[in-house]
Amino acid sequence: MNGINLNNRHFLTPSEAAKVLSVSRSTVYRLISYGEIPAVNIRKAKRIPVKAVLEILDGLQNP
Template sequence: MAEFAEVRFLTVAEVAGLMRVSKMTVYRLIHAGELPAVRFGRSYRVLESAVSEALQRPIADVG
């Protein structure tokens, strides 16, 4: 049970604030499978660790 104490879920609005994007962009990332999420009723929750990983990935390969 100790490992679950460290797990933190974020709302779509919180994720949007951390990533500095709109909530619609977060929903698009979730539906595209680029940001794993869990659905609770009519809302989504995203693991904080998944957001950290998404922010570490390169967005585009420019060059």
């Protein structure tokens, strides 16, 4: 998936999520702020659960 190995990963950076979803990093941050993509803060860094990204992809493939 766009060069990102999702095996044995629990979280992605916003940049990695953007690559997997084929959108810009800014779009990922916007979707986080709108509550469309869940994210956790680890200190000052945002991390996105891989499961959430896979659910988005599944929803795009199976509307």
